[in-house]
Amino acid sequence: MKEQHGFTLIEILVSITILAIIIIAFIPMFTQAAIHNRVNGESLRTNEAAQVVASKFETLSDIQKIIGNTSTLAECSSQQALETVSLPKNEVVGGTPYQSKVTLCKYNENNVTGLIQAEFEVQNSENTPVTRGTAIKFLINKEETDVQTP
Incomplete structure (x- = not known):
């Protein structure tokens, strides 16, 4: 009698069952990865939108045209509450509208003067969930014409 090579039906069913148990054990990991990927993607898009909004303001006078006088700015390192001003129009970046705000303060740290920090x-x-992104930009303050660095 010839010896037969191959798998029996029971061996195949047992191997499929073991494989199914292993796959089912890893499904939660894939769903969590998909959720984190979506949340991180939203966060990245929002931070990119903040960079786009910040890039529209090259000088302090560009901001002053929109929000008015900036002569009474607090220092960034002070304990005073910094004033945050909403920009008048929503910016649309990549087809998504974003509400924009800017916080200005005088940057006078590490012997650097003459700069305005715009966040x-x-x-x-x-x-859902609501996402926020930030971008910080430093602008030259024309009132303090000499920007000094250490």
């Missing part, structure tokens, strides 16, 4: 914050309230 732009954008918020996308259309998605």
